Amino acid sequence: MIRVICILIGYCFGLFQTAFIYGKLNGIDIREYGSGNAGTTNVMRTLGKKAGIITYLGDCLKAVLCTLTIHLLFGKSHADMEFLLIIYGGLGVILGHNFPFYMGFKGGKGIAATSGFILSLLPYNWLIVLIGATAFFGTMFITRYVSFASLFFVTVVLIEIVVFGQLGYFDMAQSHCYEAYVVTLIIVVMAFVRHKENIKRLLNGTERKIFQKKDNK
Numbered sequence: 001m002i003r004v005i006c007i008l009i010g011y012c013f014g015l016f017q018t019a020f021i022y023g024k025l026n027g028i029d030i031r032e033y034g035s036g037n038a039g040t041t042n043v044m045r046t047l048g049k050k051a052g053i054i055t056y057l058g059d060c061l062k063a064v065l066c067t068l069t070i071h072l073l074f075g076k077s078h079a080d081m082e083f084l085l086i087i088y089g090g091l092g093v094i095l096g097h098n099f100p101f102y103m104g105f106k107g108g109k110g111i112a113a114t115s116g117f118i119l120s121l122l123p124y125n126w127l128i129v130l131i132g133a134t135a136f137f138g139t140m141f142i143t144r145y146v147s148f149a150s151l152f153f154v155t156v157v158l159i160e161i162v163v164f165g166q167l168g169y170f171d172m173a174q175s176h177c178y179e180a181y182v183v184t185l186i187i188v189v190m191a192f193v194r195h196k197e198n199i200k201r202l203l204n205g206t207e208r209k210i211f212q213k214k215d216n217k
Helices: 002-012 020-023 039-045 049-072 081-096 111-119 126-143 145-164 174-196 197-205
Strands: none
Touching: 002 049, 002 081, 020 039, 020 049, 039 049, 039 197, 049 081, 049 111, 081 111, 081 174, 111 145, 111 174, 126 145, 145 174, 145 197, 174 197
């Protein structure tokens, strides 16, 4: 039951759709522009860099606040599985971000929310954050494909959590570690599914690079 509660807490935080709200404040529905995605990259391409940064920070912050809430509610009473509950909360945030009920379940792709969730793991294992950030920015710098860097990032995070879990970094029973791996895998699979069109464009060479103009392919 506590796992479901953490998912619901995360979902409620995930419903704060920064891209959608920022777009409405500027008189548009961001889902009707560009890629149609209510996320950081589409906001940046549609409304500019400042708007993109604000959107990213908003989506990142909601995941951090979710983790803090779960820590305050269950950190002491469930200390032996807090890391697992944090991961369930992260899953909830991403579900709320990707499938907000009040937007017809048409939200973003969840990468900014995922990065906020990973950032919130800093007190639990700073290496996860450092390696994950290096993987994302390094890949983006080399390829200039945000989508490819995002998918590489979530894959690396999954590998990290499995490796560090097996090394005993999370102070959890092995059964809880296995559960954490499965939930993290679900998050990764969701990221790939939400990026299926990007993957197609990457494979056929038509995916836009960051800061690339629409008519410049």
